[in-house]
Every structure is written in C-alpha cells, then in structure tokens.
Amino acid sequence: MSARRKRVSTRALVLVGVLVALVLAGFVSHYASSHPDGLEFVAGDKGFLGTAEEHRSSADSPMSDYSTKGIDNPRLSGAVAGVTGTVLVLVIAGGVALVVRRRGRHTV
Numbered sequence: 237m238s239a240r241r242k243r244v245s246t247r248a249l250v251l252v253g254v255l256v257a258l259v260l261a262g263f264v265s266h267y268a269s270s271h272p273d274g275l276e277f278v279a280g281d282k283g284f285l286g287t288a289e290e291h292r293s294s295a296d297s298p299m300s301d302y303s304t305k306g307i308d309n310p311r312l313s314g315a316v317a318g319v320t321g322t323v324l325v326l327v328i329a330g331g332v333a334l335v336v337r338r339r340g341r342h343t344v
Contacts, residue, residue, distance in 0.1 A: 254326060257322050257326065258319055258322055258323075260322075261315075261318035261319050261321065261322040262315040262318055262319045262322075263315065265314065265315070265318045266311055266314060266315065299317045299320065299321070302314055302317055302318070303317055304316040304317045304320075
C-alpha cells in the first residue's frame, strides 16, 4: 500500500507565510543585531558617516528609524513599525499578483 500525501492548499500556505512574516516582524525583529548594517558600517569605517543628512521626506515620517512616533515603549514601537511595514508590503505584493494573474487570463 502506498501512502498518499495530502496536498497543502495554496490558501493555507499563503496564510502560514503571512503569519510567519508578521511574527518575525513583530516579535523576533526585537532580537536583531543592533550593530549598523553593511552600508552604515562601511560609511563609518571609511570616515564619512558623519556627513550623512536626514532626508526631508523621512524626517517627519511616522515610522522613521524602525520605530513608531507616539509610542514611547521602544519594543512596542518597533513591533508596530515592523508589522505595519510587513502588512503594507504584503498588500502591495498581493495586489500586483492579482493584477498579473487577471491579466494573464485575458491574453491568448
């Protein structure tokens, strides 16, 4: 007798992927390294980090520097920013996927 594997639905796979992304953005990201990223590290190493200026559009952004304005708790502030950014990216990617999928049906 051969064991038949049950297929995982696309909807379940997407749902699990979204939940994993939200958990990573909201909780696990707090434990990420606080050391500068590659570009910031090289700028500091080469001595021009101090010349960086804040961009006008990001200076007043509600979620600049991986935090949320108006939330004093740094852990909660970072979690809200991470979850919000993740949801925004998932919505945009989902919208693009729907448009591409519908467009593909109409071409012959």
